[in-house]
Amino acid sequence: MNTEMNTRNSTASTAPAATGRTINLGRPWQGTGPFLFAVHHLDAYPAGTAEMAPSVASDGSWSMYHGDTVPGFPAHPHRGFETITVVTQGYVDHADSTGASARYGAGDVQWVTAGNGVSHAEMFPLLSTDGPNTFELYQVWLNLPAKDKSAPAEFTMQWNEAIPVVTRDGASVKVIAGTFEDVTALAPPSRSWAADSSSDLALWLVTLAPGAQLTLPDVGTDRTERALYVHGHAASVDINGTLVAEGVGFEQTSRGELLLQAGDAGATVLVLAGVGLDEPVAAHGPFVMNTQAEIVEAFEDYRRTEFGGWPWPSRAMVHPRETPRFATHGDGREERP
Template sequence: MNPVTKHLGRVVDLGHPWRGVGPFIFVVHHRDTYPKGEANLGPDPSLLKGRNIGMDMSNDLGTGWNMYHGKTVPGFPAHPHRGFETVSVCMEGYVDHADSTGAGARYGAGDTQWVTTGRGVSHSEMFPLVHKDKGNTFELYQVWLNLPSAKKLSPPEFWMLWKEKTPIVRRENNYGVATVRVMAGKFDNVEPAPPPVNSYAADPESDVAIWLIEMEPRSSIKLPACNLDTTQRLLYVHQPGAVVDISGTAVSDNNGFLQEAPKERLTITNGPKPARILVLQGVDIGEPVAQHGPFVMNTQKELEEGFAEYRRTQFGGWPWPSDQPIYPATDPRFAKHGDGKTELPEGRDAIAKPFVYTKA
């Protein structure tokens, strides 16, 4: 008699943007194969012809890259957020960050930036094409994580988890290697740095985890069980042609596996092509969600109050001379916080002066 297979979850469509789970609102995954950069760290202006500049979002020209809301440099010029968190993992290329607190950063090549927007912050996220002699591949995951009502009006802050400090779990079998990049939540006995102090992930009862798994062909890995019966977990399978087996269920590229037995461990075995799996888990906050664009509150009234405050105060104003500032191509990865503290991945002091491109 064959043993009875436990029902551990089901395949779900991820949609676009990718659907959220538990306290997570949604995920966007950007992958752009940008050309070489010009002096202004944007593409050759001739390559912008025919694009819907300011709203170039869908690779309509089939070039493999978008300008998004950027005019000369790809990215997202200054825009407000309130009431939630963004966790941005930049795997390739760079993000130039600037915000209304006066803070700025350049991160990439495996770094993670965690922004608790709290009572409100405006920021820009530009994607400078720093390489002038070759293409500029860019890849970014941005996860939106909700905040409970008690933290929605907390002071805004951002926190860096540099690539050099990001824990990597490695599992190897006879066929290949699987690695796990641990941004939040303990993976077996491996813990990342603590999240921002006002983050929902700072609450031990949230059981929040954010892991990015990279799997060579035929490799395998076993995930820890969730810590709580109420934890919700979704595995986002992607990479062209990827097919993985998750505890007996086949899941292909751009599909998810919604775990329905949170206290069980899942075994993931990859097929013949490389695969990536983003894992998000957490306990649902259990409060009403009212969202309009980049504001996430509990009620419609709170949304209206938030937009009114933004119109009145601009969340502290915009201290930069452009709504899409970038830094010189030669600047290192760095972070300068609103309190004036500066940091580099190596721990040395950083001084970075914003460079603003103005079209001649």
């Protein structure tokens, strides 16, 4: 089960209150520090067919993305960074060029280190035939240091049941990366920037009930950058006296604690923090490198090798409807929640 800890706001804290400014999030949401950007998908899919496809045409409340039958993103390449995918509702079927595959969702997190190159498919099977199939996903792109852009591709699973969650007085913090107070996240991939203690990296998903308060502790270093992304229907959060509405972000500009107080509708807040890599960034499409020459090389390598080829019968691979949540790694290792 989740590690739930009921704790109290400190009444004797002497940490200064931080300052900050609101930011236009854009689409995708702009990143901070080592984070390149984040995207948030919330789709009101209808009941699924026998093929796990939408049973009716879209009314504008959901998208097929690049899928033809099942919604999602058929096989596509990445190199030089990581994806952190958080699925709060619905399911994702994963398949990749290393031979790995998975079905995860309902709170699970998948962390993929693309490293020197991987092709993967991310499809959204609609498992309920008597619907609806509400789907919510966050995907965060995290840069890799130059020394790790050539690392072998790997992924790790954080099953919902094992992810630490801190709860208190109408607020909860899902600790996906880093440490919240004395609660530490599960281990990231071994070559991730998050695995370096100097990164001060944190990724928290905060849920606030109407009127709930929560104090975020100070960041760990003077070089750490932190941003908060407020969302939810009619959501608003007062952050150290600055009102931040749904779809707006808050960028911290000085060290210190942040006091969050939700408005009448409550709110969800994605928190990203970390020390930047202080390296040049060259990004184009699915590749994030340090120089334009490396981008050209990435495209050439993908055209030549397809990063190991595609071992699956479909580039929009989905697993049978009855398949439970699972992960099979390229070395044959299997795991389940």
